[in-house]
Amino acid sequence: MATVLVTGATSGPGGPLVERLRAAGHDVRALSRTPGEGRVVGDLSTGTGLDAALAGATVVVHLATNRKKDLPDTERLLVASREAGVGHVIFLSIVGVDDIPYFYYRDKVANEHAIAASGIPYTILRATQFHSFPGEILGMLGGRLFLRGLKVQPIGVVDVATRLAELATGTPAGRVADIGGPEILETRDILSRLQRAGRAQQRVLSMGLPGKTFAAFKAGHHLAGLPGYGTQTFDEWLASGASK
Numbered sequence: 001m002a003t004v005l006v007t008g009a010t011s012g013p014g015g016p017l018v019e020r021l022r023a024a025g026h027d028v029r030a031l032s033r034t035p036g037e038g039r040v041v042g043d044l045s046t047g048t049g050l051d052a053a054l055a056g057a058t059v060v061v062h063l064a065t066n067r068k069k070d071l072p073d074t075e076r077l078l079v080a081s082r083e084a085g086v087g088h089v090i091f092l093s094i095v096g097v098d099d100i101p102y103f104y105y106r107d108k109v110a111n112e113h114a115i116a117a118s119g120i121p122y123t124i125l126r127a128t129q130f131h132s133f134p135g136e137i138l139g140m141l142g143g144r145l146f147l148r149g150l151k152v153q154p155i156g157v158v159d160v161a162t163r164l165a166e167l168a169t170g171t172p173a174g175r176v177a178d179i180g181g182p183e184i185l186e187t188r189d190i191l192s193r194l195q196r197a198g199r200a201q202q203r204v205l206s207m208g209l210p211g212k213t214f215a216a217f218k219a220g221h222h223l224a225g226l227p228g229y230g231t232q233t234f235d236e237w238l239a240s241g242a243s244k
């Protein structure tokens with residue numbers, strides 16, 4: 001049985017991953033900055049609690065993100081993991097990060113490189129956007145604006161967690177095949193599904209954006225292609241009432 005530190009244990013895929021690993025009998029340290037049942041407290045931005053969380057850990061699954069610039073936190077985690085003798089680091093990245101000129105994606109690529117260069121055996125998995133992501137974008141645009149003319153291949157965090165659990169209990173594999181959801185949908189279609197589910201206002205203006213980043217999304221670099229790995233559809237996720 002493995003001793004696994006999961007960073008970002010409270011993130012979308014973090015919760016279901018911790019559940020799956022514990023159900024399989026593994027010893028899981030679920031890292032969070034906030035105390036709670038079944039959690040270990042630690043902060044990647046300061047390093048507080050990291051050594052204790054890593055003592056005796058054999059595997060690290062790194063899901064934590066501050067959604068801005070994660071590289072310094074990842075480097076801190078890698079140094080501490082090396083010192084603790086961790087034998088496998090698994091990192092969750094995003095499909096298309098090297099083809100889409102977006103600041104968060106550039107940072108993801110830098111994180112991937114740091115992991116590959118760390119000397120710790122590793123596995124990197126890239127996934128498409130989670131089902132919650134279109135709604136988050138809508139929220140970021142004030143709930144009144146959405147993006148037109150894009151396709152998305154949303155994946156359930158439960159499916160991402162299933163793949164991560166498999167990787168965490170396997171041998172280090174380097175970069176593995178990208179995963180995506182079971183369907184590719186137009187943003188227009190996503191919006192009407194969100195509206196029908198009462199998760200978006202009825203009056204939303206859809207628009208395209210100028211610039212290379214939007215063009216790269218329009219070109220579909222963030223899609224993994226069909227058939228996808230995930231089985232949970234967007235409608236099933238909506239019906240589940242989940243927010244992540």
Ligand SMILES: NC(=O)c1ccc[n+]([C@@H]2O[C@H](COP(=O)([O-])OP(=O)(O)OC[C@H]3O[C@@H](n4cnc5c(N)ncnc54)[C@H](OP(=O)(O)O)[C@@H]3O)[C@@H](O)[C@H]2O)c1
Pocket residue numbers: 007008009010011012013014031032033034042043044045046062063064065066067073092093094095127128129130131133
């Ligand atoms: N969202 C997507 O569509 C998508 C798609 C593909 C891949 N991903 C990747 O999947 C991962 C999870 O994404 P998400 O959107 O589900 O994340 P999220 O909901 O924003 O959660 C962020 C997580 O990071 C932890 N965290 C943040 N700052 C931390 C710090 N200083 N120290 C320790 N933990 C910290 C938070 O833990 P506490 O708040 O409990 O401390 C939380 O568990 C990320 O690596 C992301 O890039 C996301």
